[in-house]
Amino acid sequence: MKQLPLSEARAKLSALVDEVHKGKGPVAITQRSKVKAVLVDARWHGRVDEELRFYRKTLRSKPFKLRGTMKLTGDIDKGLEELKREREASFQRLVEQLK
Numbered sequence: 001m002k003q004l005p006l007s008e009a010r011a012k013l014s015a016l017v018d019e020v021h022k023g024k025g026p027v028a029i030t031q032r033s034k035v036k037a038v039l040v041d042a043r044w045h046g047r048v049d050e051e052l053r054f055y056r057k058t059l060r061s062k063p064f065k066l067r068g069t070m071k072l073t074g075d076i077d078k079g080l081e082e083l084k085r086e087r088e089a090s091f092q093r094l095v096e097q098l099k
Contacts, residue, residue, distance in 0.1 A: 003028040003035065025095065044094075 002025065009016060009029045016027050020041050027039040 001026055001028050001038075003030055005029075006031045006036070009039075 004012070004016070004027060006029055009027070016039055019025075020027060020039050023041070026041075026044075028035045029037045029039065
């Protein structure tokens with residue numbers, strides 16, 4: 001993902017909007033070397049927003065409940081790292097679909 005400092009993004013905003021709209025990927029906008037915002041295509045944002053609404057509605061209608069006991073086995077840190085990798089791969093597949 002392309003990253004630009006806020007001052008440069010401000011100066012090139014019109015061109016960046018055109019790039020993102022043409023499918024050249026999202027643009028991360030940084031401030032003090034930290035990503036503060038991401039410029040994404042409106043269609044992609046709409047799809048993500050629609051998915052979020054669906055999941056929020058599902059959660060409200062059917063709250064997740066655990067009953068009984070649970071036993072955790074294995075390395076939790078390793079499991080969390082694997083989950084992060086899977087989430088990132090899923091995000092990349094979504095970005096590729098939008099191109």
